[in-house]
Amino acid sequence: MAEKTLIMVGILFTLCLCWLTPIAHAQVTDAQEVNELLAIRNKLEDPSKRLNWTRKHDPCTSNWTGVICSQAKSDGYMHIQELLLLHLNLSGTLAPELGLLPYMIRLDFMWNYIVGSIPKEIGSITALELLYVECSYILLTILSSFFCCSANEIPKCRT
Numbered sequence: 001m002a003e004k005t006l007i008m009v010g011i012l013f014t015l016c017l018c019w020l021t022p023i024a025h026a027q028v029t030d031a032q033e034v035n036e037l038l039a040i041r042n043k044l045e046d047p048s049k050r051l052n053w054t055r056k057h058d059p060c061t062s063n064w065t066g067v068i069c070s071q072a073k074s075d076g077y078m079h080i081q082e083l084l085l086l087h088l089n090l091s092g093t094l095a096p097e098l099g100l101l102p103y104m105i106r107l108d109f110m111w112n113y114i115v116g117s118i119p120k121e122i123g124s125i126t127a128l129e130l131l132y133v134e135c136s137y138i139l140l141t142i143l144s145s146f147f148c149c150s151a152n153e154i155p156k157c158r159t
Contacts, residue, residue: 079103
């Protein structure tokens with residue numbers, strides 16, 4: 001009798017593991033933010049293959065390069081709070097989809113080969129505290145909604 005009970009417990013344990021495994025790998029990052037990150041990735045060239053961003057893995061639980069997340073109590077999802085993509089030898093442009101990451105606090109694209117201007121959509125991120133593009137060859141279209149400095153106050157790159 002004890003042997004049958006032990007077998008039943010083992011079977012139940014195995015079934016529980018089978019049912020819980022898909023839940024453990026479920027999407028925990030807001031799906032819209034994942035789509036925005038992938039759109040941002042599509043605007044960047046990564047010759048050094050440092051960005052490990054793929055749809056196969058969740059950005060917050062799989063430690064996508066440079067992606068920092070936080071848990072929101074209001075909806076239960078994790079949200080992108082920081083993109084720290086400094087000195088990754090990236091090239092390309094800043095995607096307007098950056099403005100669709102409402103929880104973003106810090107954007108750092110320093111020391112890359114980013115060209116173009118800062119998308120105006122970034123101005124809609126009300127949580128944004130820091131935007132670093134120094135030495136990324138950005139054509140600095142200074143938007144009054146971002147900066148309160150003159151072109152003379154923008155730091156110059158050192159070579």
